[in-house]
Amino acid sequence: MTRSTDLHTLLGDLVQANSRLVRIAAQATGSTESSATWRTLRVLQQSGPLRVGELAALSRVAQPTMTKIVAGLADRGWVERIADPDDARAAQIVVTPAGATAVDGWVEELTSALHPYFADLTVDELDALRRTVALLQERVELNDPATTDKSTRTKELSH
């Protein structure tokens, strides 16, 4: 049905399907905490301690947005600010053990909720899904946004 040359259509469909997947996940978990919370914790978990500005850039949100998210996380005891001895303006944000437990629990809840939708995949389908996730991670996950120029990504981003 989709033409092989129609990458545009494919990407549009991908985003739409993703959008629906996120809605399903949101409803299925019934989590009172919201997506930005978990997104931020996962970035922190995978990248280690970061400053607010770095975290904002990696998460692709504006700095004041991240300031608020971090404030919320700190309120819940899920992150801590470690003062930077060399720069009194900044602090490293680190995930606490409680934060790690919370995010792990949420991932478990989320994946359990989605599992029924994907429990009966064939081997081929699973393979395609696995390769696509790897692909998306390679292209999209924790890579620097355009503002932080890396010569290895100049080509893609300047297009």
Place this chain on the structure above:
Amino acid sequence: MTRSTDLHTLLGDLVQANSRLVRIAAQATGSTESSATWRTLRVLQQSGPLRVGELAALSRVAQPTMTKIVAGLADRGWVERIADPDDARAAQIVVTPAGATAVDGWVEELTSALHPYFADLTVDELDALRRTVALLQERVELNDPATTDKSTRTKELSH
């Protein structure tokens, strides 16, 4: 390859990658209109005229949320309410030509923004991506929640 335990991880990674993709798309387009707007218009385009309640269910949001979204769309002239002669409580929501133009433009903008990230896919990668999108659509797109029997999904949407 320890498939069933892998699936959990895979789904978690999928959602996270999706979440990042959506952030990239949001920033790349610089669209002032927001995702719920386009999501709703696309659902309407693909399903034809719907009542607010049907639209909310298909979009997996609460009915008052959809009431607000539809009000915003109507303000912009992108949808219209067609009174139902048989039920004075309800109206069919239809996309106007202006709405169709707007959503098409946004999809074009979005996919153009994402294109550089995926322009250099190999044939195999493209194939995996295409099959995954088809898979996601089958599981997730415009279908009822998991409680609905799979064999009867996809039917009750047309008209």
Place this chain on the structure above:
DNA sequence: TGATTTAGATAGTTCGGCTATGTAAACTAT
């Protein structure tokens, strides 16, 4: 030292999500 740049916090707005509840139409049962 004084000026500039940088990191982050505040202020203020908008939007999209939710629940609870109101209202009027449609249905149902007597």
Place this chain on the structure above:
DNA sequence: ATAGTTTACATAGCCGAACTATCTAAATCA
């Protein structure tokens, strides 16, 4: 036929997450 119930949607009110603009304070530089 009407009273009560159910249904469809709107309204009200809350909150989180996103944005821009601006402020403060620290670091850096001339």
